[in-house]
Amino acid sequence: MIHPCGGSAMLDLHILPATADMLSEIVSLEEACFSAPWTRKMLEAELTGNPFAHFLVALSQDRSRGEGNPAILGYHCFWIVFEELRLMNLAVQGTMRRHGVGRALVMEACRQGFEQAATRATLEVRASNEAARSLYTQMGFMPVGKRPQYYTHPTEDALLMEMNPLVLPGGRRRDQTGRSGGDSPLPDSL
Template identity: 40%
Template sequence: MISLIKLSEEAFTLYRDQILAIEKASFPSPWGARAFLEEARNPVSYLWALRKGEHILGYICFWMFAGEVHLLNIAIHPQHRRQGLGTALLKKMKSFALSQAIEKIYLEVRPSNVAARRFYTKAGFQERGRRKRYYTDTGEDAIVMSLELLDRSESCAERCGAAGVTFSTSEAQKDLEVSKKRIDLPF
């Protein structure tokens, strides 16, 4: 079974090598451990991972503040791509945002990342503009995309039940075990 876990500092440390390997395989300028730890400590940041057994399949990181969500990072292990897991992460983030009365999700994506742009467009995101020379490693612009969450005609099953993923939390205990406690989101 695949579960969605919250990555606290302790849980990130437990899965650090797996997460950093996915990050390195996914991006030309990958985040380092410090960036992930900063997000785990940030009170407006949500850092979740898909876990099967003791293996991390992917993760998502986003900020929720000022009535909006800003998607910072999403990645799936190369061996598990094109199985609906990225879509499952987006749906969980979207459902959580709706439960918090959030109406918009924003993100930046490289123009050269055609696969990601296609993925976001398929998920309903629309291009809204550009940020000039946003990516410091190459000077590449960023395409700003957004998703309006106003269409509430989707059923809860469509919003919540993506790819057989259940939502659980991991308040890492002293022994660094990740809890399997199920959290029912208010949808």
């Protein structure tokens, strides 16, 4: 179970690998969340054809048990390319934002990257996306640069962020040599 941010109630959330039969829901969520969404063809290529790509979905407990068919609460597409975890797209239903869904998806991506020997994580985020920037900063990502006019609809700079070395809650980290161990600056409650 995941603790929602800023609340005392529990959100019963399950993070699972996405499957091809979830593509229509993922496309709908993508279109609802982004002003310049990836197309169905792009998402399908990432989900089924890119050997570096990984897709996770956040589901309520009911769906994970096969009880009913609630909507996907969020999804995350990320790449693991050798020693780098590359966070690509993260989308969360509007009503579920600030309830720990995005955080849980990013944490699981970091865990998978760590388990596959990634030593650092990188991402781009819209400069104006304060909520996402705050989440990433709280998780240990630091701004390292920007890409001018990277985004369209509207045209906007991308802030480049990095976690180097890759650190997991509870103190697990991987240094540049690929060894794990050490203390983490991140609290376990992330």
